Amino acid sequence: MKFSSSLKFNAVSEWWDEYIAYDALKKYIYQLEKQQHGDSLPYRDLEANEQAALLGQAARSDTDVLFEPLLNKELRKIELFYETQEKEQLEEVADLEEHVNRQEEDGLDGALRYLDHPDEDEYDEDDDDSISRSPEGRRRRKLSTSSRRNAPGGNGHEAGNSLQQNRLSISSVDTVDSEEPPKSPTITRLATRLGSTIGETLKDSFTSAAAPDTIWTSKSNYAYDTRLLFKRKITTLYVAVSNLKSYIEVNQSGFRKILKKYDKVTYSELKDRYIHEIVEKSYPFTPEAKDHLSGALQRLVDLYTRCVTRGDRHRALAQLKIHQRENIAWERDTVWRQMIAQQRRGEVEDEPMTIGALYKKPGPGLFFIPTPLGTIRVTKKMIYKIIAGIIFVTLLNFPVVDGVQANRCFAILIFCTFLWATEAIALFVTSMFVPLLLVVLQVIRNDQGEVLSRPAATKWVFSVMFSPTIMLLIGGFTISSALSKTNIDRVLITKVLSLAGSRPSTVLLAFMGVSCFASMWISNVAAPTLCFTLIRPILRNLPPKSAFGPCLILAIALAANIGGQSSPISSPQNLIALQAMEPPLDWARWFAVALPVSGISILLIWVMLLVSYRPARSPDGEGFIEIKQIRATKERFTHKQWWVTIVCLVTIALWCVAHEIEEYVGDMGVIAIIPIVAFFTTGVLKKDDFEQFMWTIVFLAMGGIALGKGVMASGLLEVVDGILRDAVEGFSLYSVVLILSPVVLIISTFISHTIASVLLVPIAKEVGSNLPGNHKNLLIFITGLICSAGMGMPVSGFPNQTAATQEDELGELYLTNIDFLKNGVPASIVATIIVSTVGYLLMLAVGM
Template structure:
């Protein structure tokens, strides 16, 4: 969570204006960054005055930002000083009252004092974090306290003990349903219960014996105002319990106020140093912040000492000297107060943030009005109006086509005809996304089993539903799926330990300031990152890194859309570079008779990807001419990326070692398959290494993109269904007739554009699910065992469909990038003008150079 959001969630709402203005300081940092960049043009003679000019600019920026920090620090110091003085005075007054009450003993009369003095007390309480709520119910509590003198003495019941009343897990505790700070009746009941015993006693004979022993021991000691059982003693202890609790919450809130503001100064200074290349953090934090009143050690000691004194007072007045129990009671009350604050002020906002209902621009407090999905048609019904949306229409069409195909003999064989209906039905749902893609995939095994599509291995008769279920689920969780999960694990470990960012920033720091070299560097980094952390996360990371560059570019420069589109196209190319970089590669591997090891995959994919990257880089340079400024008179210079100064930790070295070892084993998997079995078994190594050593946690495992896993599983199941039902044999006969007389390379040239067009308009993964079985059957029809080559080409080309904004995750992410004014950097014209030629270039490279390399490795 960003610190600005964390600050809103954890701040005391009544003190909101007194916290560090983190958002405003962050905006000022970006303004100073722009000023710093603009001032660079005023220093022309860098040969003789380079050091002086750079130092002068930095000093100017530092002085401006220091003045802003000093203003915030002064505000925080003044507020803290007034709060500390007030709270410490209240503490001293409370200690004097307790001492006076103790001296008066059982003969005092605090009732009238409570009415007279609490008016002043309420005024001071109202300034505390919970004061507004406490002062509202103060008179009701005083009235209850006065009336309680006339109530009969309540005897202690052995079945209702203090431990039960105060336990946060007890179902009988009214505080679990009514916060003690806001509920007068619940507070009264809890307080009476807490003043009668010191712990839970066993029931039955042992409980009665313990009660009897307590009574004997109590009778031997003289009663005091803190131990007596009279109504007056109960009311006295209840009064001081309330006062101590209120002051404890106020002091704890002040201590939290100090900690949050210190974190705010540390975070904002770190961001300032990172953006402006300064070194202000250590100096200002240690020499200025830590010497200011709220952050000095004596101030912290005074607060901690005041809290300890309150705990001692609570132990004396409420828990009969038990300090441990007093601390437990006060912390419980503090947690309830925090829960109240979150429930009434922040919890709803957090829930909205998680559901995406808050505006990204306005942040918390700016509610995003969600536009309803437009309806194509509204039909009134007795149960209400039926809104026919586009998705509902697609779903209805898919169901209609499915029912028709089930009842019309389209292909020979009952099982083959039913499988054809399932194939068309799923294809329509996947292409239109009438329901989520992974839901369609999960539906595949259900349809295969219920429609009795699966046949025996010899194809003589259909399997029973029990046998078909075992068969379908056994092939769905295959070694290929385990390889996919292993890839997720490696990607998560690299991201969580920050290795990806460290390596990427170090590479980009060498890119220089020329637009063409910066573009090539980012495209190379995006492509390489997509090989290991998926082509979903890689462009997102790169888009984060280019934000400082985009902020300092002239308005309407062509370099911004050029850079964003280049990153997206490179990420698509990276999706074909390694077996785990995208699901379509794994689907292709699963369909091969002799799956490739990583070494042979790299022998083809890496040269092909490098050539594609260079050609598309040249295309973007020719199309955008990014070196020219908007006025066309001078070349723009890019602010260089600064390499991170972080050094590798032991954990990062461990992650790097495991990742490299796993990849090395994958590269030689065929040579050691007698020992390791399959690449899917090797994928277990990083899972064990990272989760068992604490590098990754259970939450990381839960955050894997399981929708992709189920999408791939459904695709594998459908492919096996097509084969088992006999539909593939029927398709094979038709395909053999179509390709009869064509050479292998001519088939490649015919198949490649078909795959490219389909993968441009639907998901790359879904395209591979549909087209890989066709490529497999085409290869069998040619003879000579070339199906693995066609499967490999199909899998690679599925990643090159990038001519539309919806073509693949990288394009979708790039299409949403906005400038500071909320305007999109890219339009549909950018994708059509550059994405389609890039797709054609990538396809031609695969069908020519890739084809030759595949022949060289024996396909």
């Protein structure tokens, strides 16, 4: 969570203006960055590096002079507010202690004195108001001498009002805490008039009691009302003091965060000096101030123990904590959840096809159909769902291929393919149709050709869905999560990028290499997102309409797609290809093919982008731009980071030699358990991290594996085998590669890369089985690699989709469809040619 969001989440709403102005300070930092970069790095010839560096050093000292007064102003604001609040709240705690002591001295006699003199003092409405204030401490007021005189145990009227109001409006102990004493003068006068009648009853109750009870243990109505009154006052004050303590903690984090941001953006070293010499010596942040608040909280716990829990301090503390949590949940969490819900509702483009979604006020749609029950909103996805249903029913009832089970499997294949291609429903939901339909329609046959019963088919289909490949995928997610959570990915990436210098072409190649490498280990979904975050300082300091911005964003996306083919766990399509190989390919041979192919593709795409965009030229075409250099992080590796690094390296090494140690580990899926156990047992990852894994991808892959196995078990593959054998008869292996490559590229460009592999890997496997020499693993490998090369459209893969949404400071998109067509399509063709030439030769060299 960003600190600006965390600040809103943890702040007391009524004190919002008294917190550090984090967003305003951050905006000013970016202005200083632009000023610093504009003064020190004008658009000049690249030979001016030395002079620019000297100017930059001078500018960094100037930014401190400009920024420190703003920090001092915020610090002074916090000091004044805190001192006022602390004085007020500590006085209230002291007054409340005195109030409790006076009440304890008066004991139960206070009730009798009240009954004898019910009209001695005027009702103090302000004192009652101090009871009913909100948990945030609104309308906080010091207890005056008159309010103490009117409190329970004195001769005042408040006890009688509290007593009689509870008689009139409170029926049980369980609900009394939520009732607020009315403040209306009319009610007050009514309670006074009724006092004599109720008082007679109370006199009898008090005079007849023989047990030596105290005000804190008596079961009388007066004692109960007194304890209730003090319970409310203590809990309210406890929450107020806790809020003040949280106020200091949040602001201290705010200074630390904003100074860290300042040092990172302006290359300064102000943080440590300002924190230690200024912030920590300011009174609100001193140990003395913290001790005052901690002492006040302990005193309130003691009072609650005396007045409410009859000496049980542990129960007192637990109840006060519960009250504090309820306050946070109601006042903050509820608002936060509403904000998130509104944002999510704004992002939803289409709703599930339910009765509630159909019969509602018309929203965006293709057209509307009025009905007696309301207006049906017809959307594009709804039409796709209807078409898919019609296709499925038609294919089930009209034999297209020979064999009942084969025809049913063909209907399932076309039905799921259509839903996957149109994304009428979520991709992973479509995958879940596969086991459902395979079992219900009795598609699965055994080795003897007999149709399996539904219970037997259920066991079979679920056994093939959760395969070692799925475990490998989960292991990859675990490594990715650990690298991201421990910040290892950012540390390594910034160190590499800091070496790139300021020349645009070098920076472009460095980011492409980093994006590709990161995609190998933290997935090609998270890697471009991380890179887009790192380039924000560069984009902010580019001249308007500079070609380097869109060029850099597109380069990161294309490199992330290439990175999706570089390691077995970098994308689901690679794992699907591994699943289909017989025997499975070890990691060493995968790297021997994929790394050279990826490296050559990155270099060629880099040259192509330089020619297309000419990113080094300034927008006016009269000079060259120089890029703001990324600074490497100064943080040293922690023990946790070293632990994660060692586990990851050991796991990868074992994957590389999996075939050699197969006798001891069984399969690569078993090796994938090592990082899961190592990280979750040592606390590197938590249960929440496990829940955040991309389980939709897991279920998508499981459905794809089940469909592939179903095609084989239903007999459909035998039918396809005959067709493919006739189609490739007389062609050489390389001719088949040249025919298959463009087909895979076209399909993977327009539909999900993972879905393309689900559909095409079984075909490649069957084609390879029919060729002399049994080169099915080679064709499967080529198909898996080319599936990642389809990147000619904005919707072609997650990296492209992420890049297409990047906006500048004015809210305009950096990339258009023309950028993808002009550069993405040629990049796809280049990558495919590399796979089908260099990759093909390397596959033969490693014995495929």
